[in-house]
Amino acid sequence: MKTNIMACAVALLCVVFPWAALADNERLCTAETVSGKYGIQTSGFSDFVPGPNPSKIGDFVPITSVGLYELQEDGTASSSETANIGGLVFPFTGTGTFTVNPDCTGTLTRTISIGGPAEDMQFVVVQDGAKVLLMGTYPGGRLFWGQLERLSKKHH
Numbered sequence: 001m002k003t004n005i006m007a008c009a010v011a012l013l014c015v016v017f018p019w020a021a022l023a024d025n026e027r028l029c030t031a032e033t034v035s036g037k038y039g040i041q042t043s044g045f046s047d048f049v050p051g052p053n054p055s056k057i058g059d060f061v062p063i064t065s066v067g068l069y070e071l072q073e074d075g076t077a078s079s080s081e082t083a084n085i086g087g088l089v090f091p092f093t094g095t096g097t098f099t100v101n102p103d104c105t106g107t108l109t110r111t112i113s114i115g116g117p118a119e120d121m122q123f124v125v126v127q128d129g130a131k132v133l134l135m136g137t138y139p140g141g142r143l144f145w146g147q148l149e150r151l152s153k154k155h156h
Contacts, residue, residue, distance in 0.1 A: 029104035031073050033129040036153040038069040042136070044144030046085060061086030069148050075099060077108060090114070100125065108134070129153070 027033075045060040067081030079094040096110025096118070104125040111118050121136035132148040 027128070028102040029100050029106075029125050029129075030102075031071070031075050031098070031100050033104075034071045034098075034100060034106075034125055034132060035073045036071065036129070037151040038071070038132065038148035039067075039151055040069045040079065040081065040146060040148050041066050042134075042144045042146030044136075044142065046142040046144075063142070063144060065144075065146075068151075071098065071148075077110060079110070083114075094119075098123075123148075 041064075043062070043064040046063045047060055063083060063085045065081045065083040067079060069077065069079045071077050075097050077094075077096045077098050080091070081094070082089065082091050092113045094110040094112040096108055098106055098108035100106040106123050106125065108121040108123060109118050110121075119136050119142075121134050123132050123134040125132055130150045133145075134147065135143075135145045137143055
């Protein structure tokens with residue numbers, strides 16, 4: 001009888017508090033999981049050329065960027081980066097919004113100061129938010145991938 005009562009209690013806890021049944025490495029992700037400051041590094045290819053005589057690979061130019069990213073618990077993001085697009089180096093900033101799913105996948109949409117349509121990114125949160133692996137597409141021909149690596153977690 002005691003075994004049945006205990007089994008019912010555990011089952012009830014798992015229904016009312018589903019995260020109680022998850023192991024430490026299977027915690028649910030939220031915007032709080034990723035809130036904080038990150039370093040960002042990306043690379044990829046683009047058909048967007050911001051100046052004269054870029055170094056082309058077919059119809060595309062290589063791109064890379066490095067900088068800082070900040071993610072807030074309210075789902076907003078801001079960035080400050082330096083990019084190299086086809087050999088042309090310049091700084092830019094970005095602002096956007098993101099969502100984090102319980103399975104630690106997510107999406108981020110941002111606009112950047114150099115213009116063009118909004119960038120859409122897909123990401124996966126790893127190591128409890130210490131890293132965020134991302135891939136982005138820019139409508140019409142930009143593809144990039146990279147990662148965010150945590151510099152500091154927002155303190156409450």
